[in-house]
Amino acid sequence: MQNKCAIELKNIRKTFGPVVANDEINLQINRGEILCLLGENGSGKTTLMNMLSGIYQPDGGEIYKDDQQIAIKSPKDAYDYGIGMIHQHYHLVDVFTAAQNIILGLENEKMDINAVNDKVKAICDKYGFNVDPKKKIYDMSVSQKQTIEIVKVLYRGAEILILDEPTAVLTPQETDKLFAVLRNMKKDNKAIILITHKLAEVLDVSDKVAILRKGRYIGTVNTKEATAQSLTDMMVGHSVKLNIDRPVYPNPQDKLQISGLTVVDNDGVRKLDNVTFTAKTGEILGVAGIAGSGQKELLEAITGLYPIKEGSIKFIRDDGAQEELVGKTPMQIRQVGVGMGFVPEDRLGMGLVGSMGMTSNMMLRSWKSGKSIFFNKKNPEELANKVWKDLEVVTPSTEFPVRRMSGGNIQKVLVGREIASNPPVLLTAYAVRGLDINTSYAIYNLLTEQKMNGSAVMYVGEELDVLLELCDRIVVLCGGQVSGIVDARTTTKEEIGLLMTSVGGKEATNE
Amino acid sequence: MSDVKKTPLIRLAKRDAMDPKYAMLIRIGSILLALIIGSIPIILTGVNPFKAYGVIIKGSLSNSIYLKQTIKIAIPLLVCSLAIGPCFKMKFWNIGAEGQLTFGAICSAFVAINLGGKIPSLLCILLMAIAGALGGGLWGFLPGLFKAKFNTNETLFTLMMNYIAIGLGAWLQGGPWEGRKGTQIVPMFDKSTYLPEVFGVQCGWIVALLLVVFMHIYMNYTKHGYEVAVIGDSENTARYAGMNVGWIMMRTMILSGAICGIAGFLVLAGANHTFTKTIANGVGFTAITVSWLSQLNAFVMIAITALLAVISKGSSTLNKQLQVPTAVSEIVSGVLLFCMLSSEFFINYKIIFRSKADKEVKA
Numbered sequence: 001m002q003n004k005c006a007i008e009l010k011n012i013r014k015t016f017g018p019v020v021a022n023d024e025i026n027l028q029i030n031r032g033e034i035l036c037l038l039g040e041n042g043s044g045k046t047t048l049m050n051m052l053s054g055i056y057q058p059d060g061g062e063i064y065k066d067d068q069q070i071a072i073k074s075p076k077d078a079y080d081y082g083i084g085m086i087h088q089h090y091h092l093v094d095v096f097t098a099a100q101n102i103i104l105g106l107e108n109e110k111m112d113i114n115a116v117n118d119k120v121k122a123i124c125d126k127y128g129f130n131v132d133p134k135k136k137i138y139d140m141s142v143s144q145k146q147t148i149e150i151v152k153v154l155y156r157g158a159e160i161l162i163l164d165e166p167t168a169v170l171t172p173q174e175t176d177k178l179f180a181v182l183r184n185m186k187k188d189n190k191a192i193i194l195i196t197h198k199l200a201e202v203l204d205v206s207d208k209v210a211i212l213r214k215g216r217y218i219g220t221v222n223t224k225e226a227t228a229q230s231l232t233d234m235m236v237g238h239s240v241k242l243n244i245d246r247p248v249y250p251n252p253q254d255k256l257q258i259s260g261l262t263v264v265d266n267d268g269v270r271k272l273d274n275v276t277f278t279a280k281t282g283e284i285l286g287v288a289g290i291a292g293s294g295q296k297e298l299l300e301a302i303t304g305l306y307p308i309k310e311g312s313i314k315f316i317r318d319d320g321a322q323e324e325l326v327g328k329t330p331m332q333i334r335q336v337g338v339g340m341g342f343v344p345e346d347r348l349g350m351g352l353v354g355s356m357g358m359t360s361n362m363m364l365r366s367w368k369s370g371k372s373i374f375f376n377k378k379n380p381e382e383l384a385n386k387v388w389k390d391l392e393v394v395t396p397s398t399e400f401p402v403r404r405m406s407g408g409n410i411q412k413v414l415v416g417r418e419i420a421s422n423p424p425v426l427l428t429a430y431a432v433r434g435l436d437i438n439t440s441y442a443i444y445n446l447l448t449e450q451k452m453n454g455s456a457v458m459y460v461g462e463e464l465d466v467l468l469e470l471c472d473r474i475v476v477l478c479g480g481q482v483s484g485i486v487d488a489r490t491t492t493k494e495e496i497g498l499l500m501t502s503v504g505g506k507e508a509t510n511e
Numbered sequence: 512m513s514d515v516k517k518t519p520l521i522r523l524a525k526r527d528a529m530d531p532k533y534a535m536l537i538r539i540g541s542i543l544l545a546l547i548i549g550s551i552p553i554i555l556t557g558v559n560p561f562k563a564y565g566v567i568i569k570g571s572l573s574n575s576i577y578l579k580q581t582i583k584i585a586i587p588l589l590v591c592s593l594a595i596g597p598c599f600k601m602k603f604w605n606i607g608a609e610g611q612l613t614f615g616a617i618c619s620a621f622v623a624i625n626l627g628g629k630i631p632s633l634l635c636i637l638l639m640a641i642a643g644a645l646g647g648g649l650w651g652f653l654p655g656l657f658k659a660k661f662n663t664n665e666t667l668f669t670l671m672m673n674y675i676a677i678g679l680g681a682w683l684q685g686g687p688w689e690g691r692k693g694t695q696i697v698p699m700f701d702k703s704t705y706l707p708e709v710f711g712v713q714c715g716w717i718v719a720l721l722l723v724v725f726m727h728i729y730m731n732y733t734k735h736g737y738e739v740a741v742i743g744d745s746e747n748t749a750r751y752a753g754m755n756v757g758w759i760m761m762r763t764m765i766l767s768g769a770i771c772g773i774a775g776f777l778v779l780a781g782a783n784h785t786f787t788k789t790i791a792n793g794v795g796f797t798a799i800t801v802s803w804l805s806q807l808n809a810f811v812m813i814a815i816t817a818l819l820a821v822i823s824k825g826s827s828t829l830n831k832q833l834q835v836p837t838a839v840s841e842i843v844s845g846v847l848l849f850c851m852l853s854s855e856f857f858i859n860y861k862i863i864f865r866s867k868a869d870k871e872v873k874a
Contacts, residue, residue: 017524305750331753342751350747356740364752367737375734 004030005067006160006191007052007083012061014047021047025061025217027210029160034182034192036202036223038235039212040436041407045195048212049162052193053085054078084153085162090145092137099133102152123154127184142291143174150181160191167201168462169291172497179205199228200465211235236437244444244469246489247452249282254316255456256302256425261311263297271297273480275311279425279456284447286471286488287460288496294480295460296345299427303342304330315425331368338425341418343411345429345460351414354403358384358395361402362417387416391442408439415443419450426450429460444470464493476500523860534858541854542847549843558833567840570828571821577828579712583782585820586715587612587774587791591798592805592812593719593726594770597763600730600807601743605764607654607669608771609795610676611647613788615772616779617680618646620697620786623779624688627701635704640776647772648765650676655764659757673795680788688786697786706781713781720813722770727809739763771795800848819844 005028012025022044029035039045050056052063054075063070065081072078078085092101099116117133124131129147137145146166153161163182167175182192182205196202202209202223209226211218211234218234233239256279263272272294279285287295300306302313304325313325315338325333333340344350352361362380370376384398391412395405402410411431419426428447432440447470451457461467467474471488476499484499550560571581591608598605619639626635654668683697690698706713730736738759742749749756778790797819805811826840 303751329753329755330751331755334753344751346747349745350751353741353744353748355744360737360740363737364741364748367734367752373733373735375732375737 004032006031006065008064008067009048009052010062010064012048012051012058012063014044014051014056014058020215022051022058022215025212027217027220029191029193031159031191032186032189033207034186034194034205035220036206036209037193037195037212038199038202038209038231040235041434042214042436043212043235044215045212046164049085049164049193049195052078052083052160052162054083079156079158082157082159083162084156084158084160086146086149086153086164086166088164088168090149092145092148094138095136097134097136098131098140098148098151101137101148102133102155106156120151120155123151126188127154127181129181142169143171143177146170146178158190160193161185162193162195164195165197166194167196167198171290171500172464172493173501175201198463198465199231202231203228213237232437240437240441244441244466245448246470246472247448249452249454252280252282254278255281257312257314257316257322258302259312259314261298261301261313262309263301263306264309265297271480272301275477275480275482277475277482277485279458281424281454281456282451283472284451284457284459284470286467286474287458287477288464288467288474288500289477290500291462293477293500295429295477297480298477299342299344299429299458299460302425302427303340304328304333339421339423341421341423341426341455343414343418343426343428343431345433347407347410347414348403351418352402352410355401357397357399357401358388358393358413359398361413362387362420365417365421383417383420387413387420391416391446408435411435411439411443415446419446422450422453422455424455426455426457427460428458430462431459432466433462464496467496468493478502521862521864524863537854537858538851541850545843545847545850548850549846552839552842553835556835556839558835563829563833563835566829566832567822567825569825570832571823571825575711577824581817581820581824582712582716584823585816586713586719586781587778587794588798588801588819589719589812589816590715590722590774590777591771591795592801592816593722593809594767594774595798595802596726596807596809596812597730597736597739598767599743599802601739601760601763603655603658603760603764604666605651605654605669605767606666606796606799607650607672607768608774608798609791609793610669610673611650611768611771612775612778612791612795613673613676613680614650614775615643615647615768616775616786616790617676617683618772619643619776619779620683620688620700623700623704624697627704632703636706636780639704639780640773643772643776643779644769645772647775648769651764651766651768651771652761655761659760677788677791680786680790684786684788699785700780704780705784706777713777715777715781718773718777722773723809723813730807730809735759735762800852804848804851818847822847 007029009025009027012022014022025048037045037049047056051058052072054072054077057073063072070081072081072083093104096104099113099120102120103116120131120133123129129151131144131147131151137148140148146169150161166178170178182194185192194206203226206223208220209223209231210220211231213235258278259276261272261275262270265271275298287298289295297306301308302325308326311326315323315325317323323336323338325338328336348354353364359377359381362383363375363377366380367375381398387393388395388398393409393412393416395409402413405413415431426447431447432443435443447457447459459467459471468488468491474486474488474491474496475482476484476486476496478500483502486495486499546564553560553563571577591612595605595608619642622635622639622642626638650672654663654665654672657663657668658665685695688697690696706715708714709717730739738749738754741752741754742756742759746756774794775790779786783790801812801815801819804815822840822844826837826843829835829840830837
């Protein structure tokens with residue numbers, strides 16, 4: 001071992017008020033190695049990495065770099081020690097070029113843009129990036145922006161790179177490219193820490209896996225000796241069944257007919273372009289696509305929250321009568337008796353009222369009922385107690401503000417309310433984003449239950465593995481257009497990946 | 512880098528939740544601290560601060576004349592604070608209570624000047640109240656409308672509306688409504704427009720207390736109150752729940768403006784019995800602080816209004832008896848508000864000093 005260890009953490013502890021985010025964390029990060037940091041949400045991965053990148057300071061414990069104790073007081077210190085973090089949300093100035101963004105904040109850098117361009121080119125050639133330093137950020141795809149963030153860190157001479165869920169916004173093809181680059185960096189003796197939820201990726205790219213659970217360090221294993229099942233068991237602390245039941249509903253009927261749907265945002269950009277498909281009862285219809293391909297607009301248009309330019313959305317009643325939903329407000333849609341559950345992407349910003357408790361949140365669906373000027377709190381109270389018990393929500397009371405619950409519990413409150421009335425149509429956007437494995441599977445089961453009750457369920461998702469296992473059919477969106485509708489039982493990840501980036505066989509413009 | 516850097520000397524951390532008793536102690540402590548700081552300018556004017564505070568208390572509460580005057584000051588302040596409550600709950604920053612009060616008073620005065628003495632007293636007072644509410648409501652509705660339709664900035668809009676109302680009042684006072692030419696004074700209204708007294712104080716205090724109960728129920732038990740609370744947390748959630756956000760904003764602003772307008776009517780018919788352009792006298796702005804300090808709780812507003820009214824009345828007695836300039840008591844109430852507002856910071860955050868253990872690491 002010729003000083004292979006780049007960073008060593010000893011007994012790191014961090015608390016936020018009464019919450020212990022990290023305790024007794026011991027971790028070794030070696031040069032020339034890719035380490036995956038694995039753990040459920042809330043297990044303290046991001047907190048730990050934020051301490052390495054100088055955003056937080058630990059309350060206890062020691063950090064060593066090359067066997068010397070260091071204290072990382074600010075992000076600038078982290079750079080000085082050669083530690084660079086690529087966050088989930090990019091920090092780039094849209095109207096600047098790639099090169100300008102890369103040197104942004106470097107005080108001692110000479111503003112010789114040609115020299116910068118050359119240096120950027122050299123870095124790109126070395127690791128196999130594909131970057132045009134003169135390109136403006138607003139012309140770039142998500143994956144290109146991510147590349148800029150990585151180059152930015154390398155430009156500052158980072159030897160230790162931390163990537164926080166870098167693949168969440170990438171297509172399978174882009175993920176492969178990223179991993180190729182990471183492997184090149186590994187060869188160059190860099191130390192790489194990768195935070196991800198996706199077990200398949202962990203097994204594919206990493207050398208070692210460190211596992212955290214509830215803020216504590218569980219252990220490090222060699223990836224060669226690990227399986228998806230063994231990693232999950234370590235992460236959760238007990239054995240978890242890793243497959244989803246997909247029963248077949250006997251008699252599916254058309255429920256929601258969408259044809260020629262086109263919406264335009266405030267800037268005149270077509271967010272949905274001539275979208276046509278049908279959702280059936282007893283079916284989970286998946287919606288796949290790169291983030292921002294029109295998923296959000298599609299669901300909001302159906303629920304009456306997004307202005308529609310052209311097209312029609314027909315709800316088909318049990319007796320075959322059709323109800324046109326275009327042109328109706330959410331309240332009018334409810335008033336004509338069209339039951340629609342909607343679990344939006346932005347849980348606290350759209351689906352729930354963060355400052356209120358479960359009871360008042362249950363009331364969001366029923367507040368208007370009755371003629372009285374006073375609201376009725378009895379029914380929401382009963383529903384809150386039912387959801388609390390049935391879905392095992394962890395909260396001290398039904399009046400406890402939902403904002404202060406954990407992400408998984410927040411989602412249970414939201415999903416619980418939306419399925420409470422057994423709506424004939426249930427729309428969900430990223431229903432398991434940020435949830436731990438147990439809660440995710442609980443949500444999948446609830447959706448499947450709704451499907452078998454005869455609901456038409458739409459599931460907008462990001463993990464292709466889950467879409468393939470959970471859904472019956474999958475609509476793939478690309479740049480606001482439907483690039484394909486496939487049978488989830490027979491299609492492959494590669495096929496969907498291709499459809500995500502191209503419409504009708506033609507390469508899409510954003511990659 | 513070989514030397515180990517230390518953690519910062521002082522850090523702030525958000526508290527999870529504080530024991531209400533402890534929080535109350537901090538609030539009381541902040542008032543005591545304010546009284547201590549406030550005694551510095553009093554000492555500088557050569558007066559014993561204990562004596563000065565004693566005069567403030569005595570001079571506002573000790574006999575029925577003082578007490579009545581204190582209540583008179585408190586009435587419009589309490590009513591305006593109540594009016595602002597729902598706007599702030601909705602995160603609609605209505606700082607236009609001053610203008611809504613003034614325009615309400617203008618409309619009320621219009622009725623008093625033109626109908627006073629010509630119709631039965633009770634009818635006239637009722638019409639004045641309605642006119643006040645309509646006027647204030649209109650002044651609140653306009654910013655609500657523009658915010659709902661064009662997403663204009665309500666803070667600037669309501670602020671500007673203040674100046675329009677006060678300017679309008681100045682014109683009326685010096686022009687059409689001026690009594691003897693050149694005096695710039697509106698003649699006193701007919702006696703039939705005066706609000707009746709209950710227990711020797713204008714009956715506005717009953718109106719104010721009724722409004723406290725009304726506002727408490729409105730905000731906590733009605734569908735309207737629920738809508739306002741949801742919009743305040745997230746407009747998107749409100750739209751998701753099928754609420755008509757624009758209309759609710761306008762409706763709430765009409766209500767808020769109307770209550771401010773009633774405050775204007777109460778000052779006009781209960782106290783001043785004439786119109787001046789300074790009828791609001793900063794009440795609309797002080798009400799913002801009261802509303803905020805009471806965390807929009809209608810009952811707490813009574814306590815804070817009372818406190819401010821005591822200082823205000825007491826300081827004018829202080830001025831008369833000990834010749835302490837009123838500016839000094841304005842400093843005292845400023846310090847008091849500052850300390851009470853900042854106590855909320857210490858209730859929500861705690862300060863962590865660098866511990867000994869960290870220092871040892873350094874060594």
